[in-house]
Amino acid sequence: MAASFGLFIGVSHLEYDNMALAFGQRADQRVAAVRQGMGQAFEVLAVTNQLFSRGEPVSRERFADFTSALLERHRFIQAFNFHRVVPGNERALIEAELQRVRPGTILTEMTPGGQVPAPLRTRYHVIEYVEPMAGNEAALGLNLSHNAAVMDALELARSTGQPAASSLFALAQAPTSQASFDLVQPVFDKQGVMRGNTAVVLRGKELVRESLAAAGLLGGGDIFVSVYASDHADPAALLFSNGPTSRASRHEFAGWLRPDHGMQNTILHAGGRAWRVEVAAAPRPFLADHLASLSLLCGGILVTLMGAAFVQSAGERARKVQQLVRQRTSELRRSNRQLIDDMVARERAEKALLHSEQRFRQLVSMSSDWYWEQDAELRFTMITGGFTEKSGVAVQGLIGKTRWEYVPGLLDSESGRTHLAKMQAREAFNNLEYQIVDDDGNARWFCVNGEPVFDEAGVLTGYRGTGSDITERKLTEQRVHHVAQHDVLTGLPNRSLLQDRLSQSIAFASRSERPVWVMLIDLDRFKFVNDSMGHKAGDVLLVTVAARLRAALRDADTVARLSGDEFVVILNEHADEPLSPAVVQRIMDAVAQPVMLGNKEFFVTCSVGVAVFPTEGTLSENLIEHADIAMYRAKKLGRNNFQFFTPSMNDEAMERVRIEGALRNALERDEFVLHYQPQVDMKTGQIVGMEALIRWNHPELGMVPPGRFVGVAEETGLIVPIGAWVMRTACAQNKAWQVAGYPRLRVAVNLSARQFGAANLMASLEATLQETGLDAACLEIELTESLFMSDVTPAVELLHRMKALGVNLSIDDFGTGYSSFSYLSRFPIDVLKIDRSFVADITHDANDAAIVSSIIALAHNLKLAVIAEGVETLAQLDYLRSHGCDEMQGYYFSKPVPADQFEALLAEGRCLPAPTLSPAPETLPA
Numbered sequence: 001m002a003a004s005f006g007l008f009i010g011v012s013h014l015e016y017d018n019m020a021l022a023f024g025q026r027a028d029q030r031v032a033a034v035r036q037g038m039g040q041a042f043e044v045l046a047v048t049n050q051l052f053s054r055g056e057p058v059s060r061e062r063f064a065d066f067t068s069a070l071l072e073r074h075r076f077i078q079a080f081n082f083h084r085v086v087p088g089n090e091r092a093l094i095e096a097e098l099q100r101v102r103p104g105t106i107l108t109e110m111t112p113g114g115q116v117p118a119p120l121r122t123r124y125h126v127i128e129y130v131e132p133m134a135g136n137e138a139a140l141g142l143n144l145s146h147n148a149a150v151m152d153a154l155e156l157a158r159s160t161g162q163p164a165a166s167s168l169f170a171l172a173q174a175p176t177s178q179a180s181f182d183l184v185q186p187v188f189d190k191q192g193v194m195r196g197n198t199a200v201v202l203r204g205k206e207l208v209r210e211s212l213a214a215a216g217l218l219g220g221g222d223i224f225v226s227v228y229a230s231d232h233a234d235p236a237a238l239l240f241s242n243g244p245t246s247r248a249s250r251h252e253f254a255g256w257l258r259p260d261h262g263m264q265n266t267i268l269h270a271g272g273r274a275w276r277v278e279v280a281a282a283p284r285p286f287l288a289d290h291l292a293s294l295s296l297l298c299g300g301i302l303v304t305l306m307g308a309a310f311v312q313s314a315g316e317r318a319r320k321v322q323q324l325v326r327q328r329t330s331e332l333r334r335s336n337r338q339l340i341d342d343m344v345a346r347e348r349a350e351k352a353l354l355h356s357e358q359r360f361r362q363l364v365s366m367s368s369d370w371y372w373e374q375d376a377e378l379r380f381t382m383i384t385g386g387f388t389e390k391s392g393v394a395v396q397g398l399i400g401k402t403r404w405e406y407v408p409g410l411l412d413s414e415s416g417r418t419h420l421a422k423m424q425a426r427e428a429f430n431n432l433e434y435q436i437v438d439d440d441g442n443a444r445w446f447c448v449n450g451e452p453v454f455d456e457a458g459v460l461t462g463y464r465g466t467g468s469d470i471t472e473r474k475l476t477e478q479r480v481h482h483v484a485q486h487d488v489l490t491g492l493p494n495r496s497l498l499q500d501r502l503s504q505s506i507a508f509a510s511r512s513e514r515p516v517w518v519m520l521i522d523l524d525r526f527k528f529v530n531d532s533m534g535h536k537a538g539d540v541l542l543v544t545v546a547a548r549l550r551a552a553l554r555d556a557d558t559v560a561r562l563s564g565d566e567f568v569v570i571l572n573e574h575a576d577e578p579l580s581p582a583v584v585q586r587i588m589d590a591v592a593q594p595v596m597l598g599n600k601e602f603f604v605t606c607s608v609g610v611a612v613f614p615t616e617g618t619l620s621e622n623l624i625e626h627a628d629i630a631m632y633r634a635k636k637l638g639r640n641n642f643q644f645f646t647p648s649m650n651d652e653a654m655e656r657v658r659i660e661g662a663l664r665n666a667l668e669r670d671e672f673v674l675h676y677q678p679q680v681d682m683k684t685g686q687i688v689g690m691e692a693l694i695r696w697n698h699p700e701l702g703m704v705p706p707g708r709f710v711g712v713a714e715e716t717g718l719i720v721p722i723g724a725w726v727m728r729t730a731c732a733q734n735k736a737w738q739v740a741g742y743p744r745l746r747v748a749v750n751l752s753a754r755q756f757g758a759a760n761l762m763a764s765l766e767a768t769l770q771e772t773g774l775d776a777a778c779l780e781i782e783l784t785e786s787l788f789m790s791d792v793t794p795a796v797e798l799l800h801r802m803k804a805l806g807v808n809l810s811i812d813d814f815g816t817g818y819s820s821f822s823y824l825s826r827f828p829i830d831v832l833k834i835d836r837s838f839v840a841d842i843t844h845d846a847n848d849a850a851i852v853s854s855i856i857a858l859a860h861n862l863k864l865a866v867i868a869e870g871v872e873t874l875a876q877l878d879y880l881r882s883h884g885c886d887e888m889q890g891y892y893f894s895k896p897v898p899a900d901q902f903e904a905l906l907a908e909g910r911c912l913p914a915p916t917l918s919p920a921p922e923t924l925p926a
């Protein structure tokens with residue numbers, strides 16, 4: 001761009017130089033034309049002056065002739081004049097002369113206010129001749145002696161001897177015309193005195209125009225000429241101008257691009273005066289003069305722009321390429337980094353996958369599960385995780401098969417059909433359990449879970465899941481199920497399964513119209529075995545009996561253990577063997593075989609109750625209950641017995657139930673009373689004590705004996721509060737009698753096994769003694785042998801604690817239970833009570849008599865007192881007395897009586913009659 005401008009400026013200057021050269025030539029031409037015009041004017045003056053300079057008078061006509069040709073040729077001449085120097089005294093002459101030429105003419109002068117008559121002067125310089133007259137009439141007679149312009153020029157011309165030019169002044173004949181001036185040349189007479197001068201009045205403007213026109217330079221508007229009658233551009237001296245003057249043009253042509261080449265000033269010297277000729281070129285369109293430079297500039301700019309554009313586009317392209325390269329590079333770097341990250345991530349993922357797979361394999365191998373996969377047709381494609389080892393089935397046998405192909409019976413089961421439906425619905429399934437037979441022929445149970453697998457399009461690609469061998473669990477469940485339905489000890493069905501079997505049997509009986517017998521078998525004296533020989537012996541006995549019952553029955557029959565020593569047998573009648581009591585007897589005989597318990601042989605018998613279905617009044621659901629009632633009756637009638645249920649038994653059972661219900665309120669309703677049976681010293685015959693025996697005075701049942709309700713009270717546990725009441729009442733009564741002044745007696749109170757086992761026995765006992773104020777020595781507690789049969793140690797401890805209170809302890813019904821010398825020696829017992837069953841027969845049963853005498857001897861040897869129960873006869877009394885029995889109790893002396901009657905006995909002072917004189921026999925005859 002700079003080069004273009006440089007070139008442009010250079011070429012511009014060349015163009016200017018060229019223009020300046022051309023202009024200079026044209027300006028010179030114009031200056032020369034002006035100079036020539038001026039020269040012509042001077043020549044005309046000189047010619048005219050010569051006319052007068054000859055010394056001969058020049059007539060007006062001659063002057064007119066002479067100048068007329070010149071006037072014709074030079075249009076720029078306003079007039080030819082001859083100025084005469086006129087002394088002041090000749091004014092009139094000259095005026096007369098002039099009036100002759102032109103009437104009325106007087107000498108005039110020009111003043112600023114216009115042309116006025118000339119004042120009187122000493123000398124005048126009057127325009128005497130003027131040609132042409134027409135148009136110049138005002139000049140005739142004009143006095144110029146005071147016209148400085150003309151006089152100065154005349155003086156110059158006289159001094160130089162050359163024509164001189166005046167400055168510009170206003171003409172009298174044309175006061176408004178500008179740029180007029182005179183060329184003057186003095187006219188001398190022969191004496192050399194200036195008599196006047198010739199003058200050519202010039203119209204400066206026309207002079208220059210004609211000069212230029214004559215040179216053919218007037219046309220053309222592109223160059224202007226200004227001429228000043230001065231050496232400087234004084235507007236007042238402006239002679240001619242056909243265009244802008246120098247002052248104005250200077251403004252227009254200024255500019256750094258346009259040096260002042262269009263202006264030329266030339267100073268001409270003519271007629272003793274400097275003439276300034278200014279030639280100025282008209283402003284031209286810049287383009288016309290500077291086409292080349294402008295073209296160059298435009299071309300340069302174009303080239304520059306194109307070059308710049310090219311460079312720009314090339315640069316842009318390069319930049320874009322560079323940017324692209326940079327972008328690609330960064331993308332490449334990024335993708336490289338991404339790639340590296342991906343590789344690292346992939347490596348990490350692969351490692352994680354590897355670890356996960358290892359973990360999976362380890363877990364699978366450690367877990368009991370295996371992992372399986374199936375294809376879209378639900379055929380196994382893979383089973384891993386030690387399947388063969390865990391299941392005992394070779395994997396190869398399963399690959400390519402569906403589950404129901406290798407477990408053929410699967411779809412027959414409900415769970416199998418559900419499984420198939422789920423598979424067809426493409427749903428997950430859980431805990432599908434099925435049984436298979438492994439390669440060794442063993443039955444096994446599998447449990448499998450699975451879920452469908454879909455591809456990205458949602459199309460099923462197969463199933464996968466886990467499986468485990470649950471054979472152990474299944475067997476355990478079966479065992480648990482078996483345990484739930486069977487007795488643990490004997491393996492026989494328990495009550496739950498019994499109900500099922502009974503329902504089945506009844507259903508069978510209903511269909512076959514053959515009866516069902518339900519036998520309830522209770523072992524006799526089982527409690528005794530259990531208590532005396534320990535639970536293990538009891539268990540052995542139960543297991544043995546169970547096996548015997550099982551062996552005695554057919555497979556179709558059911559034997560179940562109901563509870564404790566109770567068994568239930570269900571017998572369905574079959575065509576080949578009608579049911580009969582002989583069947584019952586056979587079963588009883590099977591049980592009644594000796595059993596080895598430890599090293600002792602034990603004979604076990606049982607009591608059996610039988611209920612038959614169908615029987616009038618027996619519902620199927622009451623069969624076992626009725627059998628139980630019948631068994632209860634059998635037990636009552638004596639052991640090793642069986643009874644068939646009859647509706648009357650039911651009445652008794654109902655009464656039991658009624659008693660149980662009424663018993664619960666009896667204590668609150670104060671329905672119990674105590675009767676007292678005296679205990680008499682055999683030696684003195686005096687009452688020494690009494691046994692408190694409970695009676696239940698029921699409003700409807702009347703006086704209920706203890707045999708009807710004590711057992712029920714024991715079974716229900718009601719005996720504990722009832723017993724406490726008995727103890728308290730008996731103690732209080734005894735104390736009352738003592739306080740009443742009766743002899744100090746001992747009161748005996750029965751303590752049931754249930755009471756003996758009660759936790760608060762000691763506390764209750766102590767509280768009773770405390771509350772009643774009875775001396776402990778006046779209380780005797782009667783215990784039965786069965787209390788000591790089971791766990792002896794705590795019983796011993798308890799007895800010692802009771803003994804420590806000071807109470808007496810006696811063993812009731814001695815000889816009927818498990819009588820043992822060992823406990824007699826270990827226990828702190830004071831009294832043995834001989835059971836009345838022995839006493840009853842001592843007079844006619846040698847064995848009982850022997851037993852009684854033996855008990856007495858034994859007791860005495862052990863330093864125990866002996867009291868005989870149930871003494872009804874004198875013979876019995878005598879026998880006992882003769883054998884040294886210490887005390888007696890029985891109807892012979894008194895029945896148990898209410899307290900008031902007992903008090904009457906005391907008051908009466910009843911005694912035993914004295915012993916008979918005849919000695920009692922030692923032993924009764926056999």
Ligand SMILES: Nc1nc2c(ncn2[C@@H]2O[C@@H]3COP(=O)(O)O[C@H]4[C@@H](O)[C@H](n5cnc6c(=O)[nH]c(N)nc65)O[C@@H]4COP(=O)(O)O[C@H]3[C@H]2O)c(=O)[nH]1
Nearest residue numbers: 693694705706726750751752870871872889890891892896
């Ligand atoms: N045949 C006959 N019997 C005689 C004779 N002398 C007394 N007896 C009866 O023999 C039983 C003696 O009581 P037990 O052997 O302790 O037998 C008692 C005792 O085991 C129990 N019992 C009675 N009262 C209570 C009590 O308050 N608490 C507890 N736990 N059991 C009691 O009920 C059983 C029966 O009592 P009871 O019916 O009062 O029957 C009493 C009594 O009336 C006689 O000469 N001949």
